Every structure is written in C-alpha cells, then in structure tokens.
Amino acid sequence: MRENVIDQSKDITILELLDRVLNKGVILTGDIVISVADIDLVYLGVKLMLSSVETMEQLKSGKPIKKPILGK
Amino acid sequence: MSYYFAMLLIYTLSAVKKYPEKFETLLSGLNGISGASLYVVKCKEISAVVSDIKKADLIASRSIVLEYAEVIDNLAKLFTLLPMRFGSVMESIDAIADMLERNYCEIQLNLLKVEDKLEFGLKVFCDSEKLKEELLTKTKDGIKSPANPAHEIENSVFREYVNKKLKEHRLEELVLVYVDSVIAEINSYLSFLNADSKIKKLPSASVMIDAVLLLPKGRKNDLIQAAGDLQNQYPGLSFVMTGPWPPYSFVEIAIK
Numbered sequence: 533m534r535e536n537v538i539d540q541s542k543d544i545t546i547l548e549l550l551d552r553v554l555n556k557g558v559i560l561t562g563d564i565v566i567s568v569a570d571i572d573l574v575y576l577g578v579k580l581m582l583s584s585v586e587t588m589e590q591l592k593s594g595k596p597i598k599k600p601i602l603g604k
Numbered sequence: 605m606s607y608y609f610a611m612l613l614i615y616t617l618s619a620v621k622k623y624p625e626k627f628e629t630l631l632s633g634l635n636g637i638s639g640a641s642l643y644v645v646k647c648k649e650i651s652a653v654v655s656d657i658k659k660a661d662l663i664a665s666r667s668i669v670l671e672y673a674e675v676i677d678n679l680a681k682l683f684t685l686l687p688m689r690f691g692s693v694m695e696s697i698d699a700i701a702d703m704l705e706r707n708y709c710e711i712q713l714n715l716l717k718v719e720d721k722l723e724f725g726l727k728v729f730c731d732s733e734k735l736k737e738e739l740l741t742k743t744k745d746g747i748k749s750p751a752n753p754a755h756e757i758e759n760s761v762f763r764e765y766v767n768k769k770l771k772e773h774r775l776e777e778l779v780l781v782y783v784d785s786v787i788a789e790i791n792s793y794l795s796f797l798n799a800d801s802k803i804k805k806l807p808s809a810s811v812m813i814d815a816v817l818l819l820p821k822g823r824k825n826d827l828i829q830a831a832g833d834l835q836n837q838y839p840g841l842s843f844v845m846t847g848p849w850p851p852y853s854f855v856e857i858a859i860k
Contacts, residue, residue, distance in 0.1 A: 544727075554690050557855055558689060559859065560693075
C-alpha cells in the first residue's frame with residue numbers, strides 16, 4: 533500500500549484548502565453577501581469583501597446598491 | 605454577547621442528531637476569527653455556527669482564511685456539516701434564523717447527502733509532451749500524413765498546413781481516449797468504494813484529471829489502497845490525493 537499518495541506537500545494542500553474555502557461550500561445569495569461563485573477570490577478577495585461590506589452598509593442606510601466590483 | 609459589530613459570520617450549517625452536549629463542549633473550546641467566541645443560531649434541529657466579525661477581518665488574507673477553515677475542520681471531525689463559503693455574513697441573529705427556516709428542506713437534503721462522508725481530492729499529473737510522444741509511439745501506424753492525390757502539387761503550403769492540423773487533431777483525440785481510459789479505471793475503483801465523484805478532464809496542461817470524491821468515512825483506507833494501485837498501474841502519471849476535507853465540493857445549495 534502506498535501511503536504517500538495522500539499528499540503531504542504543504543503548498544498543494546494550502547492551495548486546495550484556499551480553493552475550497554473561497555470557491556466552494558454553501559453560497560449565501562442576496563444583497564449583502566459575496567455572490568461570485570466562480571471568480572478567483574484569492575486575487576479578488578479584498579475588493580469583493582470590501583464591496584460586500586459596502587453593499588451591506590448601503591442597504592442598512594437605505595441608499596441604492598452599487599454593483600459589486602468583479603474586474604481585476 | 606456583543607452586538608457592537610452588527611455583523612455575523614457563518615461558518616457551518618449542521619444538524620446535530622447525536623451528542624448535542626459534545627457539540628456544545630467542542631464549540632466552547634474553539635475560537636472563531638481573531639479569537640471571537642463561537643455560538644449557535646438554531647432553527648429546529650439545524651444549527652448555524654457563527655461569530656461576531658469586524659469589517660477588517662473580512663479581508664480574505666491567508667491567515668484569516670486559515671482560521672476560518674480550522675473552525676470548520678475541527679467541527680467536521682466529529683459532526684456532519686455543510687461548510688459555508690468564506691465571507692458569508694448576515695446582519696443579525698434573526699436574519700440567520702429566518703434564512704435557516706426559509707431553506708430548511710434544502711439544507712436537510714444536503715446534510716443527508718453528506719452524512720458520515722468525507723471528501724478527498726485526487727489530481728493526476730502528467731508530462732503532456734512526453735505522454736503525446738508515448739501515445740504516438742504506441743499507435744501501431746503512428747499518425748501518417750494522408751497520401752497526396754496525384755493531381756496536387758507535392759509541396760503545397762496549403763497541404764502542409766492541413767496535414768499539420770490533422771496530425772494535431774488526431775494526437776488530441778489519442779490523448780482524450782487515453783484520459784477516458786484512465787477515468788474509466790478510476791471509476792471502477794470508485795464504484796467499488798461506493799463513492800460519489802466530480803471529475804474534470806484536462807483542466808490544465810500538466811493536470812490530466814482533477815477529481816473530488818465523497819465516500820463513507822470507513823472507506824478511507826480503501827481509497828488510499830486504490831490510489832496506490834492506480835499509481836502502480838500508471839507509473840508515467842502522478843496521482844496526488846488530498847484530504848480528508850469537509851464536504852466543500854458536494855454542497856449544492858444556494859441559500860435564498
């Protein structure tokens with residue numbers, strides 16, 4: 533039996549982990565949550581998170597909602 | 605509980621059927637992002653694990669994402685759950701309770717699907733140029749250029765171009781047939797393991813197969829054995845497994 537087929541490499545595991553945590557799992561859709569299912573959040577995360585929080589604050593204050601920033 | 609931040613981050617959704625006291629104990633021993641206390645918002649038997657969150661902590665830095673993943677990983681070791689994507693925030697406990705109620709059936713269905721199961725990743729790497737060479741060598745007649753009809757000029761640039769494209773196309777076909785044969789072999793192991801799978805073919809030049817597998821907890825060692833057998837069967841390829849993971853890739857629910 534080859535136990536070494538379970539990957540022990542930190543780099544691959546971290547990438548796999550980030551891919552899962554940022555791109556998979558239950559998605560909350562709606563006005564106040566990041567809804568960018570297939571966008572690479574490793575690169576876009578900051579903008580998207582800020583955009584999401586911004587949207588929530590706009591919702592709370594009753595101001596019109598800006599579209600989320602999706603471009604690089 | 606402090607309502608100062610007015611934002612709640614959701615980590616997981618779960619239905620704790622057995623040992624609820626164990627769940628509470630485990631939760632009390634864990635911390636959320638930046639050491640925040642974790643607590644539960646309930647709707648019937650479904651629990652959302654949440655913590656208060658500061659705006660600055662919603663930036664997806666590596667360390668924050670790892671803290672988030674660690675909570676999910678610790679809970680998943682003992683309980684069936686649906687991991688939430690990082691960044692799932694709602695503004696109040698009431699909003700979360702409403703969300704759970706609205707999506708109760710879908711959450712239950714998804715929890716049933718992943719109950720007592722583990723996710724693994726399986727990537728098959730290859731040296732694509734080397735593989736193409738090997739496939740060409742193995743093909744009995746190789747890939748020959750079609751004979752030029754007598755009436756055509758032998759060194760026609762057009763013919764050269766068409767032949768080149770034809771060769772490339774046939775080589776791609778050979779690669780696809782080979783990849784399909786490897787996938788068929790993987791699938792035969794997976795059906796024996798009673799595993800669900802999602803398989804992507806040739807997602808990049810060096811990755812031949814990118815698969816995620818969901819299988820009963822008790823079959824982990826069988827999967828390791830199967831991956832070892834596959835590696836022995838295909839020495840020219842590299843089989844890399846990761847996991848076990850919480851069932852991130854098998855959640856099919858978009859919360860309303």
